[in-house]
Amino acid sequence: MTAPIRIGMVGGGFMGRVHRMAQRLDGDYQLIAGAFSSDPERARSSGKALNLDPARVYTDFTTMAEREAAREDGIHVVSIVTPNHLHAPIAQAFIEAGIHVICEKPLSISLEEAMALRALVRRHGVQLLLTHNYSGYPAVRRARQLIREGTLGELRLVEVDYAQDWLSEAGSEGWRGDPALAGPAGALGDIGIHAWQLADYVTGREIDTLSADLHTFVAGRQLDDFAQAMLRYRDGARGRLSVSQVSPGNNNRLRLAVYGSRGGLHFDQESPDALWFARLGDPLQRLSRNGPGSGAADLQASRLPAGHPEGYLEAFAQLYRDFACSLRGEAPPDIALPDVDTGCRGLAFVEAMLASSQSNGAWTAPAYPTD
Template identity: 85%
Template sequence: MTAPIRIGMVGGGFMGRVHRMAQRLDGEYQLVAGAFSADPDKARSSGEALHLDPDRVYTDFATMAEREAAREDGIDVVSIVTPNHLHAPIARAFIEAGIHVICEKPLAVSLEEALSLRALVKKHGVQLLLTHNYSGYPAIRRARELVRQGALGELRLVQVDYAQDWLSEAGNEGWRGDPTLAGPAGALGDIGTHAWQLADYVVGQDIETLSADLHTFVPGRQLDDAAQAMLRYRGGARGRLSVSQVSPGNNNRLQLAVYGSRGGLYFDQESPETLWFAELGEPMQRLSRNGPGSGPADQHASRVPAGHPEGYLEAFAQLYRDFACHLRGELPADVTLPDVDTGCRGLAFVEAMLASARADSAWTALAYPEE
């Protein structure tokens, strides 16, 4: 029987809890160390709550990386769940210590930082997973498979929308409202990177140019709380991306529609058990997760039979499970995970959006960094 992968965590909060649940779901990981706070009392109490050895509860990530790398039973992987500005420094410390990295998105606060991490990953021979969790949904795996099989024909239109309402009033931003902690993009960096990655993962075509508009609706806020863009793909398709954290009535409405010459598909993250698919001239089909006609990609990402709902946590756990398979050399050949290259592409998208917005929505080239 394969022993669980020893994992550590830097950071905490809501996303820390989500990551720990995802780690536990399939029994692939065992949390053995962590740097949950720079405050010694908070770090200690967090470690006690998680039943960790007090000697493996740290107050800074640099010490954790150094000491865990020196232990025979040290961690194999670290999970980074901190504000954005710390992603790159923490990842750098553990990569240089020879420890694999699982990092919250975005990978860094600039493309320059992301590219430096990519160079380190290749230099030290470690692996990095970026937790764009929506690509863990079986329905999204199936959508990607349908596009690659040519079921939609020549792609024509890509539409992705992500709406939330939790920033409709001032005062809720926390670190996400501080450019020194979140980076130069607000809603764009927080959920816009998710929207971009979801479309990029399913469509499989690069954006060539974009025209972006970023806006801050709430007075006094330093970063954008809404962003929109028109997209031109290299394959000839046209697209639209819209994200907002000031849309009352929306909790986490992430939707993707892709249309081609022979068919179309539609996915709603708040109803993740279903992928809607239509062939031209035929009625819309409701494709249920792991249901009749499901393919290898859908089945690989499903845990229970159709009709037994899976959702957000299972999608998160799927990335963790796939990363464990990847580290063991057992990942199916047709499964692609968001990695350090995805992180670099995402930061290139963010910087092109910012440049276009600064130029009054001028069409701006999106130059993805070579892999």
């Protein structure tokens, strides 16, 4: 049996619990170190609750990176689950220590920071996974494969929407409402970047220019709680993106529709076990996870027989499992894990959205990195 990969964690909260569950699901990782809080008592309490060696519970990430790198039994990879403004400095400390990184999105709070991390990853030869977990769903991978095979024909339209309601009233923002901690984008940086990545991953098409409108509905809020854009793709396709955290009745309604000259696809994150496919002129089909016609990419991301639902945690765990394969030098199917380049391109999208909205919707080209 392959030994689990030694992993550490910086940060905590809700997403910390999600990441730890994802790490455990397939037995690929063992959590052995962490910096869960800068407060010594909280750090010790968190470490004790996770049955960690007290000597490997830290109160700052710099010390953790240095000491773990110096140990023969040190961690191989670190998981970063902190507010956005800390992603880049924490990732930098561990990359420079030669430790692989799993980072919550967004990669940083600016494209400049993200590009600096990209250079560090290449210089130190480490791997970085960005947890855009929706790309771990089997249905999403099946949609990507169908498009790559040309099943839809020439792509014409891409529509992606992400609606939530938890910011419909003032006072619930937490650190996500503080530009110093969250960065310059609110709903756009929190869920808009997920919507962008889902469309980007499935279609494989890059946005050429976009016309954006960001708005803040709740009085006193410093960051956007709504964003929308018209999209023009480099191959001539057109698109639309809309994200809102002030839409009552919506929890995590992330939906993607892609239409081509020969057919269309529709995915709904709240019903993730199915992909809806319409071949032009034929009845609408429900393609079940692990059902007839499944391919290598989506079968590899499916753990249970069709009809036994899999969802958010399994998709999250799939990224961890695929990253474990990559760290071990194994070869999973062609699934294109979200990495440091994905993070840079995502920040280029965010900054183009901000610039366009500030210019009254002027068509703006994302400054995607080039080699």
